Amino acid sequence: MSLFITFEGGEGSGKSVQAKTLYRRLSKLAIPAFLTHEPGGTALSEWMGQLLKWTDAYISPKTELLMFNASRTQLLDEAIQPMLKEGKVVICDRYSDSTVAYQGYGRGLNLEFVKTVNNAATQGLKPELTVLLDILPEQGLTRIKEKVKDRFEQEDTAFHQRVREGYLKLAAEDPERWLIIDAIQSKKKIAQIIWQRVSELLGE
Helix, strand or coil: CCEEEEEEECCCCCHHHHHHHHHHHHHHCCCCEEEEECCCCCHHHHHHHHHHHHCCCCCCHHHHHHHHHHHHHHHHHHHHHHHHHCCCEEEEECCHHHHHHHHHHHCCCCHHHHHHHHHHHHCCCCCCEEEEEECCHHHHHHHCCCCCCCCCCCCCHHHHHHHHHHHHHHHHHCCCCEEEEECCCCHHHHHHHHHHHHHHHHHC
């Protein structure tokens, strides 16, 4: 059966680790699965992602919004939609909720405008499950202090706090789709919580 699962969270939340962990578990059980990420996942989307995250040039919030969604459209057309049609479990590290949280709440763009652009890019495709690894910005940023930071990781704590608040508001609006997990817990415990929900969905 096809199943679309996304992972969301602020910087240093551990969502990428958990997305890979889930993918490996499904693969070991011989459940057809596909793992991808945003911005990226295709040759064109990776190129756009590099620009969005690492360029020294100024990118306006609206340009960011449109570039993320252009990258997303390519990923959907080239990978996500075909894999879902094949009946696979598709796991995506970030999706349209990231854009609402970062460009809407973080950058301050009009939320209805952001959602309209997102809907045009996704053609209304929503995940059955969105896992939110929730962490205080100060704690998440501390986890990545040793690495070279991209444009978003370099933003101040206030920006990341707005992003976190945005995620929590999105989750409150659609509680059946979202699974909020305290990201301070051990990786093993988090993986167990995620697997319990995913196995329930697979059982359905």
